[in-house]
Amino acid sequence: MSEYKTIKDIELKGKRVLIRLDLNVPIKEGKITDYTRIDASLETIKYVIDHGGKAVLMSHLGRPDGQKNEKYSLKPVALALEEKLGVKVLMAPDCIGEEVEKMVELLTDGEVVLLENLRFHPGEEANDESFVSSLCSLADVYLNDAFGTAHRAHASTYGVPKRLAADGKEIGAGFLMDKELQIWEPIVEGSGNSVAIVGGAKLKEKMKAVKKFVSTFDRIITGGVVSNVFMRALGYTIGSSNYLEKDKDYTPMAKEILDEENGDRVIIPSNVVCATTEFEKKEAMNPKEKIDEGCISADVIPSADDIEAIKNASRIVWFGPMGVYEKGYTAGSLALVDAIGESKAYVVIGGGDLAAAAKGVDAKISTGGGAAIEYITSGKLDALEALKG
Ligand code: ADP
Ligand code: 3PG
Ligand code: MG
Numbered sequence: 001m002s003e004y005k006t007i008k009d010i011e012l013k014g015k016r017v018l019i020r021l022d023l024n025v026p027i028k029e030g031k032i033t034d035y036t037r038i039d040a041s042l043e044t045i046k047y048v049i050d051h052g053g054k055a056v057l058m059s060h061l062g063r064p065d066g067q068k069n070e071k072y073s074l075k076p077v078a079l080a081l082e083e084k085l086g087v088k089v090l091m092a093p094d095c096i097g098e099e100v101e102k103m104v105e106l107l108t109d110g111e112v113v114l115l116e117n118l119r120f121h122p123g124e125e126a127n128d129e130s131f132v133s134s135l136c137s138l139a140d141v142y143l144n145d146a147f148g149t150a151h152r153a154h155a156s157t158y159g160v161p162k163r164l165a166a167d168g169k170e171i172g173a174g175f176l177m178d179k180e181l182q183i184w185e186p187i188v189e190g191s192g193n194s195v196a197i198v199g200g201a202k203l204k205e206k207m208k209a210v211k212k213f214v215s216t217f218d219r220i221i222t223g224g225v226v227s228n229v230f231m232r233a234l235g236y237t238i239g240s241s242n243y244l245e246k247d248k249d250y251t252p253m254a255k256e257i258l259d260e261e262n263g264d265r266v267i268i269p270s271n272v273v274c275a276t277t278e279f280e281k282k283e284a285m286n287p288k289e290k291i292d293e294g295c296i297s298a299d300v301i302p303s304a305d306d307i308e309a310i311k312n313a314s315r316i317v318w319f320g321p322m323g324v325y326e327k328g329y330t331a332g333s334l335a336l337v338d339a340i341g342e343s344k345a346y347v348v349i350g351g352g353d354l355a356a357a358a359k360g361v362d363a364k365i366s367t368g369g370g371a372a373i374e375y376i377t378s379g380k381l382d383a384l385e386a387l388k389g
Pocket of ligand 1: 203206223321322326351353355
């Protein structure tokens, strides 16, 4: 596993330690609603502080598409970090530029600064050379602990470590990376009765997960926007329910999956909670009956067979909430949480939003959604490849 250095192999004292974290936490009306990713990042930050490093933290938040947008500011995260670390966390006005360079230059050993959202610049996702250079100018040492973003070959996860290594600087992984890889191992290699639950809204990754799971899991319970795609593939009328991601229609892919040898392992909802597009009502229905225009499937309630399968499983993986939990459509996810509580399975749940939706679940919690899917489907993560130098 260790084809790359880890934090303990690297001298940190007096160094500007540029740390890529995944602090992409759910925020509602300016308030953080789940701290899993922040809590998971603390060990590495504390270690750097305690070893006399100057901690320069960087992350993305949401998908602001290369534009500065206050809604996606990391400021609330800086406050949360400050409280949890018990030390001052300076908030930089941007992630690159003269003012930021000066702030980093003025840090003394053990001090912490959080750079503003990397994705306010298009160069981050494009892995642009000059953006990479600007970030590199802030670092003597680079650490990556952003497991949740390790499937992205962006500037901060790929270009920067590559360049720094080429320039003879030390690069390595933080504590969370190895912990995460260990959590997923029994899911990747396990056998026995197995259930995968795939909900949420990020279809590119979630559909890839369903495609993989039809050959590696016995039952795939769908929820969220993922289930809308499958309902559409079966010809259901789903009213105004969303079934797209960035205008891409995954219905053809869903049809292909259903036609595969084990396509019948994919469970299409038989009970959903309908809402208006303004989230004004809660009405249980069978989605085979028509969902009206102006209404959506806002939650998926697992069937008695789903619950039974979960109780009897030895291996369960869960990505993405069953419904629009932040608007109160939590019943489907909570029913799964209860069933998991009664099962003896090895359970891992992954993703930025699910941890909030599935509060109280008796499981290993991973900070990775798309990253974990990439890891368990391909066995590789671009950011880890970059750490090999
Ligand atoms: P995760 O971060 O756990 O991997 P995603 O980011 O893919 O999950 O999806 C989380 C989002 O999915 C939440 O914001 C939730 O509101 C949304 N969602 C869940 N069910 C539905 C639905 N039926 N219609 C629209 N959005 C949904
Ligand atoms: C996630 O929430 O899955 C990670 O933070 C990655 O975010 P992204 O899918 O917007 O790259
Ligand atoms: Mg998410």
